[in-house]
Amino acid sequence: MRQRGAGAVGTVGRSLRTPRAAGAAGVVFAVLLAATIVLVHSAIPGGPAHGTAWLGSSSSRTAARAELAVLPFAGIIFLWFMGAVRSHIGEAEDKFFATVFLGSGLLFVAMLFAVAAATGSLLAVFEGHPRPSDQHLWDFGRGYALELLSGYCMRMAAVFTACTSTIGLRLGRLPMWLIRFGYLIALLLLLVAPSSGWFQLTFPLWTLLVSVHMIAESGRRESTP
Numbered sequence: 001m002r003q004r005g006a007g008a009v010g011t012v013g014r015s016l017r018t019p020r021a022a023g024a025a026g027v028v029f030a031v032l033l034a035a036t037i038v039l040v041h042s043a044i045p046g047g048p049a050h051g052t053a054w055l056g057s058s059s060s061r062t063a064a065r066a067e068l069a070v071l072p073f074a075g076i077i078f079l080w081f082m083g084a085v086r087s088h089i090g091e092a093e094d095k096f097f098a099t100v101f102l103g104s105g106l107l108f109v110a111m112l113f114a115v116a117a118a119t120g121s122l123l124a125v126f127e128g129h130p131r132p133s134d135q136h137l138w139d140f141g142r143g144y145a146l147e148l149l150s151g152y153c154m155r156m157a158a159v160f161t162a163c164t165s166t167i168g169l170r171l172g173r174l175p176m177w178l179i180r181f182g183y184l185i186a187l188l189l190l191l192v193a194p195s196s197g198w199f200q201l202t203f204p205l206w207t208l209l210v211s212v213h214m215i216a217e218s219g220r221r222e223s224t225p
C-alpha cells in the first residue's frame with residue numbers, strides 16, 4: 001500500500017510540473033501584443049484631424065476587427081506567461097513582490113480587454129456612414145480607447161516589468177543585463193510610452209527576451225544530470 005501511495009504521489013508531482021513549452025507563451029504573447037499595438041495605433045488614428053472619415057475605409061475597419069480578434073488571445077496567453085515566470089522563480093518569492101506581480105499582471109490583462117471592448121463599441125456605433133453631428137462621440141470613443149492603452153495599460157506593464165526584474169535581482173533568477181534592461185523598459189513605459197505609441201513596443205520586446213531566457217535555462221536544467 002505504501003509503495004502504491006508513493007507511486008501515486010510521484011505521478012501527481014510529475015503531472016503538476018510546469019511544461020517546458022510554458023516559456024514559449026511569452027514568445028507568442030510578445031508577437032500578439034506587438035501586432036495589437038501596431039493595429040490599434042494604425043486603425044484608430046489619434047488627433048481630431050482624422051475625423052470620422054477613417055470609418056469609410058474598408059482596410060481600416062478590417063484592421064480594427066483583426067485587433068479585436070487578437071486581443072483576447074493575447075490576454076489569455078499572458079496569464080500563461082505569468083505562470084511560467086512564477087514557476088521559474090520557484091518557491092522563494094517574497095509575498096510583497098508576489099502580490100504586486102500578480103496584481104499588476106491581472107490589471108494589465110483586464111485593461112487589455114477593456115481596450116478591446118472600447119474599440120468594439122466604437123466600431124459598432126459608427127459602422128457604416130456616421131453623421132457629422134456624431135463627431136464628438138467619435139472623438140470621445142477614440143480618446144477613451146487610446147487613453148486606456150497608453151495611459152493605464154502600459155503603466156501596469158511598467159509595474160509588472162519592474163517587479164519581475166526586482167524579483168529576478170533578489171533571487172538571482174535573471175541575468176544582470178536583462179534586469180537592467182527591464183528597469184529601463186519600466187521607466188520608458190511610465191514616462192515616455194503614454195505620449196509615444198511606438199515606445200509601447202518595448203514591453204513585448206522585454207517579454208520576448210525573458211521568455212527566451214526561460215526556455216534556454218529550462219533546456220540547460222534538463223540537460224544537467
